[in-house]
Amino acid sequence: MGAVISLVAVAGLALVAVIAVAVGDLRFLIGVVVPGIAFVVFVVGVACRVVRWGRAAVPFRIPTTCGQQRSLPWIRNEELDNPSGPLGAIGRMAGEVLLFRSLFRNHRVELSHGREKVSYVASKYLWAAAMAFHWSMLVILLRHFRFFLDRVPAWVELVQRWDGFFAVGVPVVYLTTVVFIAALLYLLLRRLVDAKLRAISLPTDYFALYLLLGIAASGVLMRHVEKVDIVQVKAAIAGWASLQAVTPAGVGGWYFVHVLLVSVLLAYLPFSKLLHAPGVFLSPTRNLANSNRRVRHVNPWNPPIVGRTYAEWEEEFHDKLKAAGYPLEKE
């Protein structure tokens, strides 16, 4: 059900863009104003979320430990899986952010019918698709800098050259385009095909996938099928990134579909599961060193401990103690 709702939502958004441009002639609104608002919402929204997370108390180290902690010098410790200091924690975070290390440990529960036995099998497909998707999205994002930057720097051309290494077709079909769409389709089909996953998938899970697929599809259409006047596209985007409002002219409906979907993605990000992008950096089970035993951690909101010495106590009850015949230290 969630799959259908989300599909309708994304298709509706695309339709809104088409109608707004074809009927209402709202090129300026969809091409300049909406992306501007979306961009501000994205940057400010992410910053607010991160600050909110940052205010949460960290009274104690709670890293998940998957290896031997540092203890006696002759016991070998696992620095990446049980970091003892900031360096290990940074290494662990790098593995997490760049290589999705904990997803690599993904296991699947399987019931083999013949043997009536439950088994846990290593499942790397999710990891592989996630890696393929995220890394190709980074490259695609970097490639798009040729539209945002007035004068295209050499590194963008380098990215383009290697991404189009196989020189298939004109304009060149980029490797990341193919990998991006294939990975997204796998991530979508995985939710649709497996009954267990279908049961736990929410509309928001599908919405992000459809949105990204819609962005990819409209982009591919503009580049390879219904080609647009790319000079006007760059004039509009580079103008936008120079804070000059240039109304996109003569670029066709797909451009506005692309721009509106990207704007929705940006504005949606700070309020959705896509916040895992900044969130991964603030996961306390990953970014903290396991120093619970070596370093004294004091709970920050503990009230100050007011001590009372024996001498003070004796002073207070001096007369009573004396009357009862107790031996007193101060006499």
Place this chain on the structure above:
Amino acid sequence: MHDAAKIVGGLVLFAAVMTSPFWYNALTAAPAAVPALDPPPNGSKECVEPRAYMRANHMDLLNEWRDLVVRTGQRDYVSTTNGRAFDMSLSRTCLDCHSNKAEFCDRCHTFLAVNPPCWDCHVEPKEAP
């Protein structure tokens, strides 16, 4: 806020990366002007196909021409708009009007960081002195 230095540092980095195109465009000396092409020097008024089509799809046409000429030896192209016949040749037909590569091809291609492989095989036209 706990670990304020790290979190604020990360946020500043995030904002700097996200707004980098704005800074880059503001700080690079002169903005690249949107290329506007001059009419061909030989006074020709029409291309093999309409202008809007050529603007967006010329690479398809050139690719199709290359395949037909190289693989089948066919050299005649009949325009779908005015029915005129053209010789399928980059150097004889296209460059006949668009004789100045730097003024015609390169302006848009540089603007958009497009590096078509035309001149890997073809000899670049000599610019008139």
